[in-house]
Amino acid sequence: MHTPASMVMGIVFSPLGLVLVFTAAITPQWREGQTRLGTTGLGSLLRPGVKSQRMGVKSVDALLLVRSDGLWESCLQVEHSELKQCWSVSGPYQRDPRVRQAQGLILTSLFLCGTGIVLACIGVRCWTDLPLRGVAATGGLLVVLSGLLSLTALGVYTHNLERLGMAGPSHGGIHGHRFPHLSLHPAGSLYFGWLGSCLQVLGGGALLFSFKKPKCLTCPSCPDLPVCLVCPSCRRITNKQDTDIYDVTY
Template identity: 30%
Template sequence: MRTPGIFIFGLVLAPCGWILELTSTVAPAWRTINNIPGEPSDLVLQQGLWDICRTFTSSRDILCNQQDTQYFSAQIIQIARGLMLSSLILNVIAIGVAAVGVRCWTEKPLWTVAGVGGLLIFISGVLTIIPVAWYTHTMTSIFSASTDVRVGYCLVLGFIGGIMEVLGGLVMSIGLCRRCSGQKRDPSPPRRDTVPSVSSGSSVPYYSKQSEVDFARAKRQQDSRPATSTAYEARPYDTDL
């Protein structure tokens, strides 16, 4: 049996969203700070969930592992770390469950198992969108050395990855709806085909094989007999004399 299109759609979007989500989690570019007072004008400070890097636009030099206690102690940073890690782990488990449910090498997929995998993928995408949206909303209120705060590319990747997981999981969850509707549906009675019976009063004659053989044999015997003449011999009778 060919794999349903909803499962193919979900199994393609889920790994792609996981890769984008992983990049968004480990890369230090959730926000960028420019025009820092007392620093070179070409300095750009990139801040992420786990690291802070100093980059220079003129020389392309990057210095990471920068310390900023006030930034990392913010509540949103701690919550975002936990939610992003939970989303990554849950997405891996969900892809494994969905792959077992699809099982292209069997005659029919396991709709319930694949639907549960899609539901887990959907939850993983929601766990990604929540911290990304929250960080974007409170980005300017987090402590920074400058007022020139801009959105980093990690937030964009996080949004795209989360939306891909939500869409893929939502489509695969249709398997649960199909399973539930299949259980509620009453089984249709077996179809009975009426076979016409031959009654004794039928006007259609019935010929057996033996009857055909006897008829052909009798016809051959009749054809082999000598032909009898219908003419009669003229004999004299007393009345003619």
């Protein structure tokens, strides 16, 4: 089988982009912030009534508290310790329309990309000689759309990163406590998402080239006769030309 290079590129980049976007979607490191917090406040914030010494935290005046938020989960961790607590997003952050928009766009993107990859695999048809170019190109179009949707979600989230869920007196709190002000910045999951989205657009764009039919070569001995290895009629002509004729005498 003669698989076009564009199909090979698309069938490699598209699943890789899907994996990266899915990884970004399920991890809680879309934004991150750090602040100093006294150990007295830390014990009541993470688990009321439990002293920080019992949880393996050294008794110091202040500890570095790291908070990270994702689309469906938030986490709070004391740096250089095993003390960590995660919970499903809630409160103003969960109700923020920009967060909900990003969630919907990412879910739609994952669905379209998965559907596009299935169509691309059917179109490439590695088990036959002739690929289904229209089916592969349709899959590429869905993959491109999924990449654009995830890029839109990432752009909306990044643009409003420091303002998401900041309405209300107890935004981002847990156990009824209010977090101190954090200087938030993009985290690792966003970079995975950006890279995966770009790979989706590149892979889908490569599959779109499947709409273009290959040009048939011209037979040197017969310029008026087109010869192409992927066309059934041309293959028959080529096979006839490659047949050797022997004169057997008795």
